[in-house]
Amino acid sequence: MSTRIDHITGGIYRISTWVPEYRLTFNQFLIDDERPTLVHTGEYDRYDGIRKAISEVLDPATLANIILLHWEGDENGGMDRFMAEAKGCELVGSALSIALNARGFGVHERVRGFTDGETLDLGRHKLRFWETPHVHHWDSMMVVEETTNSLFPSDLYLQPGELPPVVDENLSEEMIATYRAVGIFAHENPVRSVSERVERLAPDWVHAMHGGTVTGAALPAFNEALREKEFAYAGWVLGRDLAAQQATPIPHAG
Numbered sequence: 001m002s003t004r005i006d007h008i009t010g011g012i013y014r015i016s017t018w019v020p021e022y023r024l025t026f027n028q029f030l031i032d033d034e035r036p037t038l039v040h041t042g043e044y045d046r047y048d049g050i051r052k053a054i055s056e057v058l059d060p061a062t063l064a065n066i067i068l069l070h071w072e073g074d075e076n077g078g079m080d081r082f083m084a085e086a087k088g089c090e091l092v093g094s095a096l097s098i099a100l101n102a103r104g105f106g107v108h109e110r111v112r113g114f115t116d117g118e119t120l121d122l123g124r125h126k127l128r129f130w131e132t133p134h135v136h137h138w139d140s141m142m143v144v145e146e147t148t149n150s151l152f153p154s155d156l157y158l159q160p161g162e163l164p165p166v167v168d169e170n171l172s173e174e175m176i177a178t179y180r181a182v183g184i185f186a187h188e189n190p191v192r193s194v195s196e197r198v199e200r201l202a203p204d205w206v207h208a209m210h211g212g213t214v215t216g217a218a219l220p221a222f223n224e225a226l227r228e229k230e231f232a233y234a235g236w237v238l239g240r241d242l243a244a245q246q247a248t249p250i251p252h253a254g
């Protein structure tokens, strides 16, 4: 399994690993600045490949921030390993995620929670945080990078398949089909209100965690699909028909 790194725009790099088992790429984003920042660490076991990709651009020991957009293995499973090397690095998440998850798992030092609208300066880049509860998880957030007019939406706007760094085509049907099969959203409503906020922002770049970075020109088709199609959990979990399984009669002994 190989991991590649590609420059997308204005010092933002996509690090990407194709995982055939899930038919998805797993992406992290590196922002090269005075305070280098990694958005998502990738899973614990993918550390070596991701670290190597980062080191093509900068020294991983200089990372100043690791940003997790919700508490989950592919978001921050590698945090311990990166933070052990980067002694000045802080773990950044939503206020909720830091209060409940980081502290609850015993991570008390070098952690920082943000609420909606708060900002973080990296030098040339400036991040603005959006709290987006229940867009996949209770603690979910998204990040806007203001100088490139970029959005880091985590699992929203994902596209399946081994895709190039930048996606300029309408893959919204594939996105919706993946959401239905995998079951990551409990309800459409929180997702739709965030997608309306994204439409008002009109980002030039949407750095999806799975797939390619969606351009501003391609984005309206994705928002239209989120507005008009059903994609909330309907019994399927990671491609398994759990509802059908649970509908079968329960065998009783004797």
Ligand SMILES: [Fe+2]
Pocket: 070, 072, 136, 155
């Ligand atoms: Fe996720």
Ligand SMILES: [Fe+2]
Pocket: 074, 075, 154, 155, 209, 210
């Ligand atoms: Fe993800």
